[in-house]
Amino acid sequence: MNTDFGLPTPLQCRPLRERFPAGSQWHGSLADWPMPRLAELGIVCDKAEAGAVLFPPSKDPQAPLHLKLTLRALTRSPCGRCTDDVAAEQGWEREFVLYSSGDQADAALDLEALADPISDEDGLSLGDLFEDEILMALTEPLRHETCIGPMQGVGSEAPAADASPSEPTQRPFSGLADLLQGRQSKD
Numbered sequence: 001m002n003t004d005f006g007l008p009t010p011l012q013c014r015p016l017r018e019r020f021p022a023g024s025q026w027h028g029s030l031a032d033w034p035m036p037r038l039a040e041l042g043i044v045c046d047k048a049e050a051g052a053v054l055f056p057p058s059k060d061p062q063a064p065l066h067l068k069l070t071l072r073a074l075t076r077s078p079c080g081r082c083t084d085d086v087a088a089e090q091g092w093e094r095e096f097v098l099y100s101s102g103d104q105a106d107a108a109l110d111l112e113a114l115a116d117p118i119s120d121e122d123g124l125s126l127g128d129l130f131e132d133e134i135l136m137a138l139t140e141p142l143r144h145e146t147c148i149g150p151m152q153g154v155g156s157e158a159p160a161a162d163a164s165p166s167e168p169t170q171r172p173f174s175g176l177a178d179l180l181q182g183r184q185s186k187d
């Protein structure tokens with residue numbers, strides 16, 4: 001098996017097809033891969049066990065390539081309320097279809113339910129795609145279980161007027177939505 005497939009590999013249809021006519025796979029850590037967008041948000045990805053499978057291309061040179069990513073990792077990200085680190089596990093498997101043109105990928109967007117269409121025009125490497133997916137799994141700031149109430153984290157939106165802590169009226173369920181939201185975002 002060709003072992004050149006790895007995090008720096010550009011996700012470009014034709015070169016992948018030529019270099020890996022029988023497909024390829026990679027398994028390893030993300031420790032040495034720079035993830036500047038995660039770093040900017042204060043997110044650290046620890047103990048990552050990452051894997052990628054490039055499926056053998058079909059005989060049709062116009063056909064897209066299929067790619068599967070798996071990740072098991074611990075992330076630490078700033079709590080949405082107190083901004084101390086919150087640890088969370090990430091464990092996921094994602095499938096992608098790589099098209100040479102962005103138009104093809106856009107056209108496939110409605111049709112492909114299980115796999116996300118991407119294209120050469122996205123200019124991604126395999127490592128970039130991992131960073132994208134880790135970010136997607138953390139679209140909302142996580143919170144400690146004890147950190148309920150309006151978000152106060154850096155860069156978060158101002159609390160809605162009706163969620164203000166100075167609101168004198170008793171609102172027995174005012175924290176419920178936040179609790180539920182916090183629970184969902186830990187999934």
Ligand SMILES: [Zn+2]
Pocket residue numbers: 079080081082083084143144147
């Ligand atoms: Zn907190």
